[in-house]
Amino acid sequence: MPDAAAQLIAACDDPGAVAERLRCEGQAVIRVLGQDAPYALLRAAGRAPVRMVPRPGPTPDADMLAGDGTLSQRGRSLLQQIVGDASGAPLLFTHADSELPQLFATVRDLIRAGDIAARPIHMLDLGHQPRESSRAYNAARIGQLVAWLGGVDADHLAAYAAEERARPAAMQHLSGVLRIAAIGAAHALPPAEWLGPVAQVSGEAPGEPVFVLGSPHFSTARARDLAARGLDAKADDQDWGDPLVAGWADSPEMLDGLSDPARLVPRKLMPVTDRATAAIARMAALGITRAVIVESVGDEAAAWDAGYFASTLEAAGLAVERIGAPPPPAPTTGTPRPAPRAQDGRRSRKSLTSIASFGAYQRDWFKGVRDAVAEGAPLAIVNANSPQEILRAMDVPFVVNQWWASIVAAKQQSPRYFQLLRDHGYPSDAEAYSAQGIAAMFDADPEQAPWGGLPRPAFVQAPLGTDATPRIFDHWARETGAEPFLFERSIESRIDFPVEWWDRLHDDWDSAIEPERLDLMTAELHAVIARIEAGTDRRFDPDRFAHIMNLVNEQEDYYRRTRDLIAGAHPAPVSISDTMPATMVPQWHRGTEWARDAARDFYHEVTARHEAGEAACANEKLRLMWVGRGMWSDMGFTQRWEASHGAVFVWSMYLALAADGYIRRTAQGQDPLRALAARFVTMGDELRMPTWAGAWHVREAQSHAVDGAVALSDADPFVLRALRRAGVPVLSLDLDNYNREASDGDAVDRQIAAFLEGPASDYAGRRR
Incomplete structure (x- = not known):
């Protein structure tokens, strides 16, 4: 029998090899992308679920097919594996992060265009906001998954859920590389194959115990790097780590339990204060005094939280190290950057009289907003894709985040605002266009503040469009005391849908759009109305x-x-x-x-x-x-x-x-x-x-x-x-x-x- 530790590490780091072996053995393999997928349900449907995770190396086919505009290196690695997999095994995508739906749509489009071989694909679009509307939406999506799978045996579901609930106790002796390996291997190996090696490996890991925060660990590479430096990752708070173990402990044995939006919540959706408080308490309970914050390339969510984690844990007397953080800004001396064009910032020629008064109107309007807020009106700051019509109907003054960013850019204040973000522990290169509103909260220079500055909000609102969005708005709310409302961002999950949408959506929107998506968003509109009515004297008419x-x-x-x-x-x-x-x-x-x-x-x-x-x-x-x-x-x-x-x-x-x-x-x-x-x-x-x-x-x-x-x-x-x-x-x-x-x-x-x-x-x- 192979060495138990090597078997777990191999299954974690190269699940594709496990998938190929299981397929050759006659098992109905399904490749899974997203840590919030219901593995017990998939097994109860007679499938052998094997996760798909990014792997190092070049991605020539993915680069040719999709370029590098919307998919990160991780996304291109996943696409490269999909393109290179000739088995035709079904693919199940989840909405665990913002890139997976984009990857699903990419694969769907490539299949539709005949650029890659056809294979069964499915999008499990689960919401994780703590609202009943999210639970109802999830129930519908779980039902669709069951139908796609051809049904699920209830007794088998209960048995596999019980197996998941037993896992935390089986691996409580593990830490470091072996703990990460065991978690990853559990999403590739059949349960019977997993339990034996976990029981056989030694739990003793040398090195100073550390607590790990930040970017998810898709393989054992980061834990092995820490071990090589004499550090033992005893516990963590990252998506492919201890949170999954905690989710196993509560594995539901019935379908309705899988609809719980609190199940396997991605870390990017959790308030940073809750995560930091829990990390400090866990470190104290385990006797750990050192934390490592991982910031992987391209992980903008982790980049937004890293500064707060570092300062909060250090204030609690803990040692903190940031790994993979971007280098500090280049010094002003030395090799100069290319000079901006002399005409940058010039105004365009305006040829229309109908828009000549727009500038004055905007200035008067914004002054009116500032005056109203000064007199006690509740200000809302919202992303451009947030339903502003609700605020207008309730007479709540609002500013659109991206409009403010355009004003900052037009006034040539972007470099100063980038520095304000850096000075307060936030990144200046992680979704900078949407971060100028929070930067404005730190602008204490009335002479330079565009149009007198952005007032402090009472509400901040945005749909969950990117991984950085909930992080930006969470910190914005924490810095200002504003009440956040994050709308679920549902995904077009159909394989076939009206491609020529531009004519149908005007009048036939109720039939052209999936009813589950409309039900969810309509419920969320009612929820945000209730929130505003509860916190202000405004009423919806x-x-x-x-x-x-x-x-x-x-x-x-x-x-x-x-x-x-x-x-x-x-x-x-x-x-x-x-x-x-x-x-x-x-x-x-x-x-x-x-x-x-x-x-x-x-x-x-x-x-x-x-x-x-x-x-x-x-x-x-x-x-x-x-x-x-x-x-x-x-x-x-x-x-x-x-x-x-x-x-x-x-x-x-x-x-x-x-x-x-x-x-x-x-x-x-x-x-x-x-x-x-x-x-x-x-x-x-x-x-x-x-x-x-x-x-x-x-x-x-x-x-x-x-x-x-x-x-x-x-x-x-x-x-x-x-x-x-x-x-x-x-x-x-x-x-x-x-x-x-x-x-x-x-x-x-x-x-x-x-x-x-x-x-x-x-x-x-x-x-x-």
Whole structure:
């Protein structure tokens, strides 16, 4: 028999070999991605579940198929394994982190396009917010999993759950490498194979005992590194460690127990104060005086918590070491970074009278918000994909987080705000665009604070879009005393769904979107209303809310008409330097008469320009798409190419998404709240989710007759891939819309010029 320790380590670090062996033995292997998958249920359905985890090494196939825009190195490693696995074993994905749904959608799209071999895949989209709506949603998703598996034997489920509950006692003598190995091996080896080696290995591990926090350990590599330094990882608080062991102890033996949102909660969703308090108590109970905080490359959630963990544990008298943390910022002396362009930050040419007053309106509005908060009004700060219409209906003043970030960038305050984050123990390079609001809480310089500074919020709200989102908003709430509300981010789990969503979602949203997703979001809207009513004197007025929804639909319909007009106009009467501010400023105020009228006036002025033969560029030769966020720090960036090359950017996501992504009309008897849920439950899918986003961008490129697309570093690689497959030339720039400290402006200009003079001009010649 192989050495017991080596057997556990091998099963943990290379579960793929276990899967191949079990398959050769005739077992029905299913590969599992996500630590919150119900392994006992899978075994009770006659499957042999084997986890899939990232492995070191190159990922050439994944790089070719998906690029590196949305998948991390971990995600590309997983995709590489999927592409290289010829067994056809089914794949089960969960929503344990934000990358796994993206990977599911990636695999679904690759299968749909015929780029990889077809195989059964399923998305188990479990929510983990402590709400009954999440439990009901989970019950529906568990039921769908059971149906996909073909049924589950109840007696077998109870038996496998009992086996899981016995595991913690069986491995309580283990620590360090062997503890991590045993946890990982339990998600690969059949239970009978696992128990023997665990009982045989010695629990004695040399070295100083340490408690480990931070990034998940997908293999024994980190524990082996610690052991080589004379450290014994006695206990931990990371997703593939002790939290899973604690979950085994409560393994439910009936299906309804698997729906509990508190089951196997990912660490990124837990308040940092609770985690730190529990870690300190556990260390005291175990006699551990030293903690190690792991920050793996690309783990933005861990990066946001590391500083707080370090300062809190040190304040408790404990020794703390951070491993894998990013290096400190480069010194100002020495090798200089490329200098920013001299024109960075310049204002773009504004050609429309209908938007000339927007700046003054915004300033007056923001002053009114500051005055209202000073007089005691509760301020809400929300992410752009959060349902703001609820706040407007309840007369709660609010500021959109990403709007504030654009103001910080436009006022050239980004470097100072990055430093404010670093000074307070937070990362400046982990979702920086969404972190400027919390940075503003540390801005004590009234002379430099943009527009007088961002007031302290009473509420902070966001959907769980990225792994960093709950961490940013948790710290934001802790730093300010604000009440957080995090909306579940549900996932499009169907294999087949309406790809041409842009027409169906306006009126047929109730049939085009999965009812489980609408039920969940509608329940969460009721929950956030109840929270606000409980904490303020504001009340929800259904009639006012219905009026607001109608105003939004009217506003977006004007944008739709404007978008369609520009698409068919040659030359284009306006460029995105006009359409972006004309769209975004009223979008922050949607649901008001002012915003509806601003969209109307914008439409009429663009129509008048077109009918008069006016053009954004009289010498229009090339029509371009801008893929990604706006260059808020340099709003004249796209206009530089009109004079030199006759190249006009006629399309950006801002006007196009307003045209297609927001309209949700209600018929007689339909609930406006459910229509609002339909608006936000898909938000993000249109821009970032494979299949959804690619088909839409191709349709927009074709309707606008573009000659090329220019993309920023945040662009979805599947969107770029879909455009290229449709024949549209694409220039992908290694350029961030927000943090351009390390960009070489002259090099970027040379890239764009070469693209316009080469691929874009060649395509234009062929197309015309």
